[in-house]
Amino acid sequence: MTGHEADVLVVGAGLSGLIAARTLLGAGLTPLILEADTRVGGRILTEDLGGLPMELGAQWIGDTHHRMFALAAELGVETYPQFDDGETTYELAGTGVLRGNEFHDRFAGELAELEKVLRRLDGLATEVDPATPWTAPHAAEWDAITAGAWYDAQGLSPVARTLLEICTVGILAVPTVEVSFLHLLFTIQTCGVTSELFAESEGGAQTTRFVGGTAEIPKRLAAMLTEHLVLDAPVQLIEHGSDSVTVHCRGGRTARGRRIIVAVSPMLAGRIMYDPPLSGYRDQLTQRMPNSAAMKAFFVYDEPFWRADGLNGQLISDVGPARMSNDTCIRGDDRGVILLFLEGEQARTHGHWSEEERRAALTAELVRHFGERAAHPQLYVDGEWGSRQWTRGCYNANCGPLVWTTYGAALAEPIGPIHWASTDTATEWSAYMEGAVEAGERAAAEVIEALTK
Amino acid sequence: MTGHEADVLVVGAGLSGLIAARTLLGAGLTPLILEADTRVGGRILTEDLGGLPMELGAQWIGDTHHRMFALAAELGVETYPQFDDGETTYELAGTGVLRGNEFHDRFAGELAELEKVLRRLDGLATEVDPATPWTAPHAAEWDAITAGAWYDAQGLSPVARTLLEICTVGILAVPTVEVSFLHLLFTIQTCGVTSELFAESEGGAQTTRFVGGTAEIPKRLAAMLTEHLVLDAPVQLIEHGSDSVTVHCRGGRTARGRRIIVAVSPMLAGRIMYDPPLSGYRDQLTQRMPNSAAMKAFFVYDEPFWRADGLNGQLISDVGPARMSNDTCIRGDDRGVILLFLEGEQARTHGHWSEEERRAALTAELVRHFGERAAHPQLYVDGEWGSRQWTRGCYNANCGPLVWTTYGAALAEPIGPIHWASTDTATEWSAYMEGAVEAGERAAAEVIEALTK
Numbered sequence: 001m002t003g004h005e006a007d008v009l010v011v012g013a014g015l016s017g018l019i020a021a022r023t024l025l026g027a028g029l030t031p032l033i034l035e036a037d038t039r040v041g042g043r044i045l046t047e048d049l050g051g052l053p054m055e056l057g058a059q060w061i062g063d064t065h066h067r068m069f070a071l072a073a074e075l076g077v078e079t080y081p082q083f084d085d086g087e088t089t090y091e092l093a094g095t096g097v098l099r100g101n102e103f104h105d106r107f108a109g110e111l112a113e114l115e116k117v118l119r120r121l122d123g124l125a126t127e128v129d130p131a132t133p134w135t136a137p138h139a140a141e142w143d144a145i146t147a148g149a150w151y152d153a154q155g156l157s158p159v160a161r162t163l164l165e166i167c168t169v170g171i172l173a174v175p176t177v178e179v180s181f182l183h184l185l186f187t188i189q190t191c192g193v194t195s196e197l198f199a200e201s202e203g204g205a206q207t208t209r210f211v212g213g214t215a216e217i218p219k220r221l222a223a224m225l226t227e228h229l230v231l232d233a234p235v236q237l238i239e240h241g242s243d244s245v246t247v248h249c250r251g252g253r254t255a256r257g258r259r260i261i262v263a264v265s266p267m268l269a270g271r272i273m274y275d276p277p278l279s280g281y282r283d284q285l286t287q288r289m290p291n292s293a294a295m296k297a298f299f300v301y302d303e304p305f306w307r308a309d310g311l312n313g314q315l316i317s318d319v320g321p322a323r324m325s326n327d328t329c330i331r332g333d334d335r336g337v338i339l340l341f342l343e344g345e346q347a348r349t350h351g352h353w354s355e356e357e358r359r360a361a362l363t364a365e366l367v368r369h370f371g372e373r374a375a376h377p378q379l380y381v382d383g384e385w386g387s388r389q390w391t392r393g394c395y396n397a398n399c400g401p402l403v404w405t406t407y408g409a410a411l412a413e414p415i416g417p418i419h420w421a422s423t424d425t426a427t428e429w430s431a432y433m434e435g436a437v438e439a440g441e442r443a444a445a446e447v448i449e450a451l452t453k
Numbered sequence: 454m455t456g457h458e459a460d461v462l463v464v465g466a467g468l469s470g471l472i473a474a475r476t477l478l479g480a481g482l483t484p485l486i487l488e489a490d491t492r493v494g495g496r497i498l499t500e501d502l503g504g505l506p507m508e509l510g511a512q513w514i515g516d517t518h519h520r521m522f523a524l525a526a527e528l529g530v531e532t533y534p535q536f537d538d539g540e541t542t543y544e545l546a547g548t549g550v551l552r553g554n555e556f557h558d559r560f561a562g563e564l565a566e567l568e569k570v571l572r573r574l575d576g577l578a579t580e581v582d583p584a585t586p587w588t589a590p591h592a593a594e595w596d597a598i599t600a601g602a603w604y605d606a607q608g609l610s611p612v613a614r615t616l617l618e619i620c621t622v623g624i625l626a627v628p629t630v631e632v633s634f635l636h637l638l639f640t641i642q643t644c645g646v647t648s649e650l651f652a653e654s655e656g657g658a659q660t661t662r663f664v665g666g667t668a669e670i671p672k673r674l675a676a677m678l679t680e681h682l683v684l685d686a687p688v689q690l691i692e693h694g695s696d697s698v699t700v701h702c703r704g705g706r707t708a709r710g711r712r713i714i715v716a717v718s719p720m721l722a723g724r725i726m727y728d729p730p731l732s733g734y735r736d737q738l739t740q741r742m743p744n745s746a747a748m749k750a751f752f753v754y755d756e757p758f759w760r761a762d763g764l765n766g767q768l769i770s771d772v773g774p775a776r777m778s779n780d781t782c783i784r785g786d787d788r789g790v791i792l793l794f795l796e797g798e799q800a801r802t803h804g805h806w807s808e809e810e811r812r813a814a815l816t817a818e819l820v821r822h823f824g825e826r827a828a829h830p831q832l833y834v835d836g837e838w839g840s841r842q843w844t845r846g847c848y849n850a851n852c853g854p855l856v857w858t859t860y861g862a863a864l865a866e867p868i869g870p871i872h873w874a875s876t877d878t879a880t881e882w883s884a885y886m887e888g889a890v891e892a893g894e895r896a897a898a899e900v901i902e903a904l905t906k
Contacts, residue, residue, distance in 0.1 A: 144630045145630070178853065178854050236689050250690065271723070279840055284846060287744060293737065348737075352734065402630060
């Protein structure tokens with residue numbers, strides 16, 4: 001690789017970087033992707049567990065993820081619907097475990113309150129342009145308070161407030177007091193409406209899965225780019241002129257190009273050295289978009305026994321350790337698979353535990369919800385993202401108070417020959433695979449415009 | 454430097470790193486400091502302006518900064534008192550500029566309100582142990598709200614609330630809605646009481662200056678360490694075993710030691726690669742302690758003409774651009790020097806302006822406060838820290854909601870042979886030079902304990 005030359009360098013072989021490279025190639029430009037890890041996929045990671053593809057990272061797409069549906073079709077990756085029949089189980093407010101119907105009866109008032117707040121959020125979110133959240137009429141006000149403080153001010157009953165927190169943390173993977181209210185509205189607006197986002201909704205962001213595992217997508221993209229991809233090449237330094245870049249990787253390897261697309265999260269982009277150094281404005285942004293904290297844990301059983309009880313495998317709990325779960329059985333296999341989410345505080349706390357302790361606590365939770373058979377899984381695997389050196393947190397980058405209004409304009413704005421991708425820079429479905437594709441295509445289009453027009 | 458060996462490597466020749474190295478040397482251990490910049494001093498930076506030492510970085514010490522007084526005495530750096538005679542001028546709430554006496558008369562009620570809140574803060578801060586803020590009885594509650602939200606809830610009149618914001622931003626250098634209330638209380642408690650910290654107080658943190666400039670301190674320390682100091686050596690990678698470290702710097706240079714002290718701000722420490730990678734717990738902390746934003750601007754006049762008017766050169770303003778100023782004349786020189794502070798939002802906004810625009814706006818402000826003579830400075834200089842590659846923001850690192858309670862324990866805890874210094878890890882006068890000395894001595898003591906006991 002020393003002395004390797006390309007038209008355009010791409011940092012990161014996550015979905016966004018792969019899409020950018022493929023788009024460049026299609027426009028007649030030669031890309032070279034430098035990936036720090038020894039695999040492609042970034043926040044997409046499918047691991048084999050007893051012959052089953054377990055999605056430790058990104059798992060679903062939703063009905064409005066047009067780019068992803070088109071991509072899967074093009075790559076020949078088949079899709080299948082997420083199982084969604086039956087009742088959810090609830091364990092909230094000291095009631096013990098209740099089935100959905102009973103919960104909805106008992107807490108009809110609280111659920112109506114929640115619904116009202118979600119409609120209010122949907123209304124406010126329409127004022128936010130996801131490409132420029134800082135221009136919203138009330139941006140200054142909304143960016144000065146946390147989403148949690150806004151939630152607290154809605155006069156919700158404890159059960160409704162707890163449900164709202166659980167739903168929101170299921171998306172942000174950090175507690176709502178850590179992000180600005182403007183950031184929450186941005187997140188909602190990049191996805192459409194809250195019903196697209198939040199748990200319990202039919203449709204939404206989690207309707208569809210990939211046969212063979214999500215990793216088939218980056219794998220097949222990478223197969224089309226083998227001559228343009230270097231693994232195990234952590235970028236340490238980007239030297240940039242007006243129309244040239246030289247990249248130095250760990251171990252002394254270098255590569256040269258005319259432009260570069262940095263397709264990693266803003267925080268990771270901030271850890272690269274730039275020569276000349278980037279502005280304080282850009283740099284301070286990258287100091288203020290930390291990645292969130294999420295873990296997934298999978299239990300495999302001989303069959304999805306909860307379905308026979310009329311349950312959909314989804315739990316909502318304020319007891320935990322997991323706040324939510326999902327029936328994540330694999331098409332074509334008879335075994336039952338339950339996925340438990342540990343997000344935000346749950347991931348932080350339980351990420352410290354030994355796998356054994358974590359598994360035991362999660363098993364106990366499953367038994368409460370789905371009965372004794374849950375105590376006897378065949379297989380178990382979990383995955384935490386903060387400790388993964390080349391990701392350092394999932395699902396995405398979140399903004400605390402005043403980040404959007406102060407530094408937001410630096411998020412995707414090119415600096416000389418340096419362009420920015422990664423789902424965190426997307427305007428539709430930011431934080432999702434759909435956003436990764438959008439951002440990769442947008443950054444590639446910027447480069448194509450600069451080099452070929 | 455390739456193949457250079459030492460007992461202990463130190464990353465960063467700021468005050469904390471220099472003190473650590475000197476302490477190690479005194480204990481019979483051989484240190485080697487690797488400094489990324491071409492100078493020592495870190496956030497201490499004295500620049501010559503027409504023969505006057507201008508403090509673009511750290512400038513003052515206060516009466517309780519015992520370590521700094523002892524250090525200055527030992528190094529033969531003389532001190533002199535900050536000028537503090539005369540009235541402050543105020544420009545608040547649309548009143549135009551008022552002299553202190555008039556302002557105090559007109560707003561006596563508001564100032565009494567402010568005083569009450571400061572006393573309340575002092576009381577609450579005593580519940581916070583600066584070494585373990587997360588153990589405070591109300592830590593969870595205080596860390597879930599921003600300092601700004603707590604301020605807003607105190608029922609203050611607009612003038613009192615504005616004054617409180619100006620005073621606080623003068624310390625944190627970010628708006629109060631960006632930091633957790635627990636972080637504010639930690640900051641107060643590391644310094645003693647609010648009266649030690651906030652503007653307008655006699656005594657406090659800004660009583661004393663250094664003859665020849667603050668940079669004399671790191672310069673003289675470095676002179677004692679010439680054989681143990683390498684400049685222009687940005688550390689990119691720290692390989693660490695149980696009792697050994699190898700450091701790789703930009704340009705391919707390496708150094709080896711048994712232990713290492715990383716004496717840079719947590720965010721900068723997070724930008725170094727570690728092999729093996731550090732835990733997600735430590736890493737996520739470094740993603741969540743951004744450096745704040747501060748600029749200083751100096752105007753030099755033929756004499757300190759404001760003194761003859763009975764003014765102390767200190768302004769407090771909500772009009773700006775600067776919210777505060779200071780008489781910063783140099784002992785032994787007849788010229789008048791005014792220092793204007795741009796902190797938080799002010800630094801962010803005006804840091805984007807051209808120097809000419811910034812200077813013009815600041816000049817207009819000085820004219821409003823000190824009269825026509827302020828329009829004709831002999832000299833001007835300003836300095837912004839976010840754009841400085843090896844600092845990336847001043848004065849210090851701040852924590853948003855939930856950072857202390859979630860990740861605080863990772864701040865100063867050694868990881869194998871890696872120890873952490875920098876003023877941001879101090880328990881007394883964190884963010885000040887006094888804290889840098891404390892942290893450097895503490896980290897050195899940890900290493901000495903490990904290697905010699």
